[in-house]
Amino acid sequence: MMKTYYADVLSKVLYEHLSHEKIVQLIETPKYETHGDLAFPCFELAKVLKKSPVQIANELVEQIHSDIFSKVEAVGPYVNVFLNRKEISIPIIEEILQKKEKYGSSIDGKGQTIVVDLSSPNIAKPFSMGHLRSTVIGNSICQIAQKVGYQTVGINHLGDWGTQFGKLMYAYLTWGDEAKVKASPIKELNKLYVYFHEMAQDNPALENEGRIWFKKLEEGDEEATRLWTWFREVSLKDFQRIYDLLDVQFDSYNGEAFFNDKMDDVVRLLEEKNLLIESDGAKVVDLSEYNLPPCLIKKSDGATLYATRDLAAAIYRQNTYHFSQAIYVVGGEQALHFQQFFHVLEKMGYDWVKGMKYVPFGLMMKDGKKMSTRKGKTILLEEVLQEAIGLSKKNIQEKNPDLSNADEVARQVGVGAVIFHDLKNERTNNCEFSLESMLKPEGETGPYIQYTHARACSILRKSPIALDKIHFNGLTDDYSWTIIKLLEQFPEIISRAFHRYEPSVISKYLLDLAQSFNKYYGQVRVLEVDEQIHSRLALLVAVVTVLAEGLRLLGIQAPQELSLIHISEPTRP
16 A cells, blocks of 8 residues: 555656556665655666666655655665655554454455365374474465455365275284274374384285285275275374364365276376376376476386376366366475476366466474474374463463463464464474474464464453544554554565465564564553544554454464463563
8 A cells, every 4th residue: 555655656757667567566665764664766767767776866856746755855776755654544544443354355366266285194194293384384375365365175185095004904903902993093003003014024924915905995895995984084083183273174085095986087088198108017107398207107017106196186176176276285395296297287288287386395393303203203293282282271370360261262372372383484494393482472473472462452451432432543653653554564465475375474474563562562551541542542453453364364363361461561661
């Protein structure tokens, strides 16, 4: 909005040389507030006007006149403007008060569908911290896409097929205890799977037993099918507890097994298009034109592979959902697979492959090492979440023992801390795990933003004026203005996060907004009854609205009541 105002004025002077859109793109925010609110660089004009940028800046200053500016000055090659704070702030805050949680929404994606492939744990395997990243990044991308008008389809592409199930069946029938599996499915099934591999080291023949049982499953054997169905059901039940804690929902649980009867069609299509060639008895698609190794479609024994299954899944999803975009939130180590997979679809003549995106992410690390084991055991996500919730509850009991819904708030803060700790990092970066640091109510943490939101709510509860009666007449002090400028950026922040598939854009924005509000609170007597109390309360409502909505887009809830004594605040004047 602010950039648009400035661009509108500049366009009246520069319409012969630069489009309005180009002017908006060129406008910058000065690094220091003392240099103004917005700056227009004149380098682009220098090429056209054959003058120095400094000369152009000085000439433009004389031509720019508008009530929306309190000051216009040339700073070297830049035309810097100071905005009329009162005039600019009124429409911003009024829009937030009017639209409430809809502020920042758009209809850019109206009538279009985005399919998001996320989470995708393996059946009968522990839901580890490694799956956290795909789950929360993918869920946030879904929320952001909906915010900008898209319909989303969240798909949990379960790892529910493969030779490992034959091994697990043999292990269960040989060493398993039904009661123990029913009591703790994932723990016991994983223990059996690990034990199978330990025994197979001394008895390699067991590997063949695993293959035999998987072949039985492929052929529809009654006992094998019963066991596979049971393993899948108990695993999903276990996983659901974690998804409930994270408050993550899916539209489809169609995993690898769902596409068993659809892969022959893919092979047939590839053959019809003369894309399959033989290589050492296997069937592959040549990708040398893309400087890539061939994509393996069918092994020499006739077995299909991940690429075949992904091709079948992509075609099915396009036929079913008619997506404009299909997003795969998968670890960074799968880059080659997705390059091959997309190029095969391209060679098959599917134009919709242009809308398919591989959205990689970095590793979850502990002490600089890949976080996969601790004392020889896989780190279960559920255990981490429960520990975070427990620590949050202990903190609440110590600082706010009278909190009425302490258990629910502890869940919101504990789980929110884990999610935010992940999403504050740019997704392609590795993420260093530290339960202690992520739960701190200060610094760059989820609890810091939640506590800030609760603090603002607490002030509003003490308001001497009914909140539905307040009105905004403009604020001009520096602390208010910093917040207002940040609030104005929220729609742009959402757009940037969506186009980059990058939730961290929102995370970092929320930290800036929370920090600015806490500085404001330390310097301004919000509830002092004077001619500006309406405006100050309206500003707080806007802050609460944007903080809560920003957290929601990250998949984090915003409690309205918490112990507030943790947040260090500046000394009041």
